[in-house]
Amino acid sequence: MSINGNINTDLYSECAAGDRAGSETTPLLTNGSVQTRAKGASFASSVFNLINAIMGSGILGLAYAMASTGIVGFCILLIVVSTLAAYSIHLLLTLCDQTGINSYEDLGGRALQKPGKVMVGIAILIQNIGAMSSYLFILKSELPAAIDSFLSTDSTGNAWYEDGRLLLILVTLCVVLPLSILPKIGFLGYTSSIAFFFMLYFAVVIVVKKWSIPCPLPHNVTTLSGTFQISNSSDSECTPKLFVISSKSAYAIPTMAFSFLCHTAILPIYCELDRPTKSRMQNVTNVSIGLSFLLYLISAVFGYLTFYAHVNSELLLGYDTYMPRDIMVMTVRLAILLSVLLTVPLIHFPARKAVILLLFGGRPFSWLIHIIATLGILGVVLLMAIFVPDIRNVFGVVGSTTSSCLLFVFPGIFYLKISNRSLRSFDSIGALLLVVFGLIMGLISFSIIVITWVQDS
Template sequence: MEELVSESISLLAKPSKDIVGQRLGSFGAVFIMLKSALGAGLLNFPWAFARTGEIRYAVTIEMISVVFLISGLIILGYSSSISGQSTYQDVVQHLCGPVIGKLCEIFLVFNLFMISVAFLVIVADQLQKLSVYIYELINGSSESEMPHHWYTDQRIALFILCLFLILPLSIPKEIWIQKYTSVLGTLAAIYLTVVITVKYYIRAVPEHPISSVYSSGISSWTPVFSVIPTICFGFQCHEACIAIYSSLENKKLSHWVGISFVSMFFCTVIYSLTGIYGYLTFGKNVAADVLMSYSGGDVIIIIARLLFGLSIITIYPIVLLLGRSVILAPVLQHRGKYLVVTTSFESCTRVALTLAWVISTFLIAVAVPDISKVISVIGGISAFFIFIFPGMHLSHVPMRLFCLFRWALIAWGVIMLLCGMFIFGQSTSIAIMQILNKM
């Protein structure tokens, strides 16, 4: 299992052609897909379900989205097979041209950057609750009596964590800790789903009437569509799927279709259970980070906080590594045209990029403490990788295919392209309005 985890991160960090002798079977591919998709987005699902006002609307939107999600995975695997490329940006550049390829790289870096921000926001949330728990345990006082000193501020704790733990883990070329802790994300997601489901059935009787806890319906479709960015953020594994497909032992498209269906099925079950039971437990009062809705002194929830916190601390350097590699490669390539790329130059550039990344994400995470606002931005950007770029790829279907089938695929590509543009526009406009309302 540890070798499989180490291999999975290597697949995400560099093209599979550089990984000699490593080939994935069906189980390994499904495991990596699940590990890529199950993560921090899970915490936001109950809040997104609450926004729709009705569980049936949220589940309906989720099921429709899953059709597009699976379709995107299949298209990307097919695109990799006809292009012969093994990374997302290389496939886009090969099929859509260098301009679209550069645009893909820009969106990829920005998406990874915002994911890093979301990670720090979630860590800050957990630090806040853990500090309250420790204070209550030591002093026997309630949260309302907790003094607001600098050492009780989660922003200071987050800064110390970034300085002494996240930054040292992120600077090296290779993230050594990935070999031992990468499985934490999947474990934390499954544990949280089980806890939320069980907590719902053993919960105490609500203090407020049902009518005041649950939404009575929807007054417009805008809140219903607001669940889509959360779905895109939660289910996104499309950036990694081409590297996974390229390293399969069996690269038949039918085999890849099966892997995509199985992976998305398990993801759908986990996300749906978390969203439904988290919403049923807290109603419209559920926090954007569902763990913030639970009592700070609940030991079972504390374990969930620690699992999620540790998994994010270990995954953050990996996300930074992926984003940094996209930026660093053209910088070194450009310098190599005129001067020799020395080891010291590469090291200084890598350290500078790492410092800029960590500092920038920390400052944004402190300024925007609500995870829902960050996810609305990430969900919009994710539409490019899930809908827009795969839709563009279908315009390159080989002419040898049956004419009617070929045009059906092109029509589906146009539908995906239009849906992606709608999701990006809707999510971005909501994020902008939220920022303006804060001013």
């Protein structure tokens, strides 16, 4: 699975400048000095790495976002968010070339001194915790269904292995914790190389299964846990909505922001790119965001056209109701679960590093601090995954706060503070609009989400 922009931050310390083709780049700094390096990553390899950083658990929530905004409304919002994501990356790359800084946190420090660096560190930490929570939530909801799908149909629904919370605790203690507690887990990065193919397979399954579930949806459907009742299902529900405005629409943009956030991975990938120029890296960004956009759009459209108003906020759960033992659904579920399981420790590493840097500064490595930070972060993430009732809440809150800041607000503010361009220049005006858009949409979305919680309670 994608780590949604939370690439191992050790890459920052490994970035060094080599032979820089073109005149539009400035050597990147490594511990205050410029060093040479071996031949970097190819264009295709960089595109693949960035796609892995972009695509993640957000793909499971986009069909729900489409049901909440309508097809046309969703497409407009997806185009706007993906375009602004590419533009904010353009601003970061521009600052990277102007300053030679290769870390998102250090850009915050350059723009706003120590408070800026702390704000970026906290935002990345919260974003990582939100991403890990969303992945563990997927494990909690999908693992019992995956086990049930391989068992006999006379399952009572009361077995211990059908309790998602218990399974989540066991998997966290037996798999996630041992992998997360390692001081260096760079080898897990190799497992992400198959993430794109998992996502591609996911999109193919969603498209194929569109024609396997009838519409209108059956009123009574026998599932593994009994009979599932759907009320008010009619032919009118098989007509896709072009525009929808409701309180649920507030989850759309945060979910999209969560899905396109890859900004903390941009500078490390830029450092490793062969013949790294700003225009070459921008092309890598545009291709990666374009391919991710297509997979996101295809999955959302066909997921929505399968379930319409009854689409689940975690898309795969909807298929359990109508085809609980379908081979393709079972295999795509296993693929995603495997990706999720191996990605959580990878996301945990930069989160732990951010905590240690924020609380203990530049202290030498200590196993005691390392273990305490690991257990503390995993404990918070596990509690969130267990007690959060709906994955859309994770997407909504994290997307409207830290994702909006990292995607829109911070790049714009940093550009306005650091760049020597005139305030009337195109990029300065664009940076200002980016900040305004991020603040307005984040505040509106978060406010509506909170109001919805209060009303529902």
